[in-house]
Amino acid sequence: MARYFTEEHEWIDVEGDSATVGITDYAQEQLGDIVFVELPDIGAQVAKGKDAAVVESVKAASDVYSPITGEVTEANDALEDDPELVNSSPEEDGWFFKLTIADKSELEGLMDEAAYKSFCDSL
Amino acid sequence: MSSDDSEIAEIQTLPLDSWHRAKGGKMVPFAGYEMPIQYAKESGGGIVAEHDWTRSSASLFDVSHMGQLLVTGENAAEALEALVPGAITSLKPGRVRYTLLLNDDGGVLDDLMITNVTEWIEPEEDDDGNVVAEGHWGEPTYYLVVNGATKWDDIAHLREHLPDEVTLTHMDDQALIALQGPNAATALNRVMRGIPENLTFMQSMEHEFGEWKLRITRAGYTGEDGFEISVPAEHAEPLANRLCAEIEVRPAGLGARDSLRLEAGLPLYGHDLNDETDPVSAGLQFALSKKRRETGGYMGHQACAVKLKDGCASTRVGLVLEGRLPAREGALIYDGDTEVGRVTSGGFSPTLAHPVAMAYVGADYSGDGTKLQIEVRGKRLDATVAPMPFVPHRYHRGD
The missing domain is CATH 3.30.1360.120 (Probable tRNA modification gtpase trme; domain 1)
Structure with missing residues (x-):
């Protein structure tokens, strides 16, 4: 399994043709207390770089983009009752949705963990 | 993100x-x-x-961004009363009043606190303990705290309308x-x-x-x-x-x-109040001093009097939302298919653990308990008109 990162602070775990998407620890730290997560419907088509979910923190709503194109196969129901999971466990239990990958070549250009870390350090 | x-x-x-x-x-x-x-x-x-x-x-x-002003002069209270609907001439030293700067149309230019900070001058005695000057109140002085985002406009407005013998000082x-x-x-x-x-x-x-x-x-x-x-x-x-x-x-x-x-149900200028909202629609009738509602003599009085008499097309209300998704400023409010208002500020209430909002809705939809829907990203959220404050005030009013 490989984990990639976007400049918009999403992470994506790739396992064969499927992937899991969430937001990074840096992102949740910036957003502050999260009170609601709006997830895509199962079967929804999401496109690389386009809106896929919305996180509402106490202060504002922010879009979450899909790191790659694909079809949503699962959404993290736990976030419905417990949106704070995104604050407490952003890169594990606080995942957003799973999808089937339409085009693996879209993964090229995403950052690995070391590249993402130096990207955050530069902000 | x-x-x-x-x-x-x-x-x-x-x-x-x-x-x-x-x-x-x-x-x-x-x-x-x-x-x-x-x-x-x-x-x-x-x-x-x-x-x-x-x-x-x-x-x-730290609220140092807010404007702190002094208005000083023999007729400072009367001069302020020409610009605000609150009773200032009857405001005793050491007392604070919430009031509004209004334009001619009754639109709210800002909301502010005015304190009478006139000093008591102690009596003067000579070496033998004889009073040579009675104790008395010094030059009438009023301390204003105005919103940070509007302070420069407020200062310009005050400078334009206060008479020359009244001095305005920006305590920057x-x-x-x-x-x-x-x-x-x-x-x-x-x-x-x-x-x-x-x-x-x-x-x-x-x-x-x-x-x-x-x-x-x-x-x-x-x-x-x-x-x-x-x-x-x-x-x-x-x-x-x-x-x-x-x-x-x-x-x-x-x-x-x-x-x-x-x-606490307190409006935020630039969101819940602006120069196109009047005090009556904003539910700030308490800031229109009873006596001055009749006597008038302040900018915007005419417009306020009409609203008090005829009522308002829309009014500021509190809304309690179902679920956890907050409705933010600008979200439209519906009764079925009819658009009836708009959210002016909203968010998740940490104390109540559900979302609340302030909104302007049509007068027919402003009664407590009225069921409405708010549209957020194409979804309709159920909301109920509720009295404010959402969380009770706990001011120290004395025994």
Whole structure:
């Protein structure tokens, strides 16, 4: 399994043709207390770089983009009752949705963990 | 993930700027200043933590971006009454009044606090103890605290309309620190013994703290008991340190200030009030002094009188939302297919653990208990008109 990162602070775990998407620890730290997560419907088509979910923190709503194109196969129901999971466990239990990958070549250009870390350090 | 924090040119810094940064304050541009929206998690910060701490103990807010003005002169009260609907001539020394600057159409230019800070001049005695000059009130002086984002427009408006013999002074070398929460009085009393017991809600006094001249007012913007302390800018940091050294007190930022005032049902200028809303539609009838409703004599009186008599097309209400998804400013409100209003501020209430909002809705839809729907990203959220404050005020009104 490989984990990639976007400049918009999403992470994506790739396992064969499927992937899991969430937001990074840096992102949740910036957003502050999260009170609601709006997830895509199962079967929804999401496109690389386009809106896929919305996180509402106490202060504002922010879009979450899909790191790659694909079809949503699962959404993290736990976030419905417990949106704070995104604050407490952003890169594990606080995942957003799973999808089937339409085009693996879209993964090229995403950052690995070391590249993402130096990207955050530069902000 | 994205957010649109837009930057404004020529952002200024506040006297406590480095103090905020040292405490891990996350600085954002607001009202032309770099201000802390929240403090570092490691030191108990975060909007919800700061909000909860204010409701349960006491928080220190830097509100030095607000405009502090003095209006001085023999007819200062009469001159102010020509511009605001509140009774100022009958406002006793040491008393504070919430009022509004209105334009000719009754539109709200700003909401503000006016305090009568006229000084008592002690009697003069000669060496034999004979009174040579009676004690008396000095030159009438009023202290105004106006919103940060509107202070330059307010100053221009006041300069244009106050008569020449009344002097307007912008106290731009003063910082303003708010200490808010149920333990604010306990903490302040330990730093300045005996001060809290001299004041009830909406009273104000001058206090010489060592060599620092402070103005302490029992008021605030959180719905809790608390104080606002005007302090010369160069002493703001040691004062903030003295207050935060008390175990009850932690710093809190703009984020918590906004969620606290929303729960307290207090309107925010530029969102819930603007120059196209009038005091009656805004539900601020209490700021239209009873006597002056008839006698008038202030800018915008005519328009307010018409609204009081004929009613308003729409009015400011509170809304309690079902579920957890907040409705933000600008969200449209429906009764079935009919658009009936718009949210002017909204968010998640940490105290109540559900979303609340302020909105303007048509008069027919403004009754408590009215069921409405708010549209957020194509979804309809169920909401009910509810009385404000959402969280009861706990002001110290005395026994």
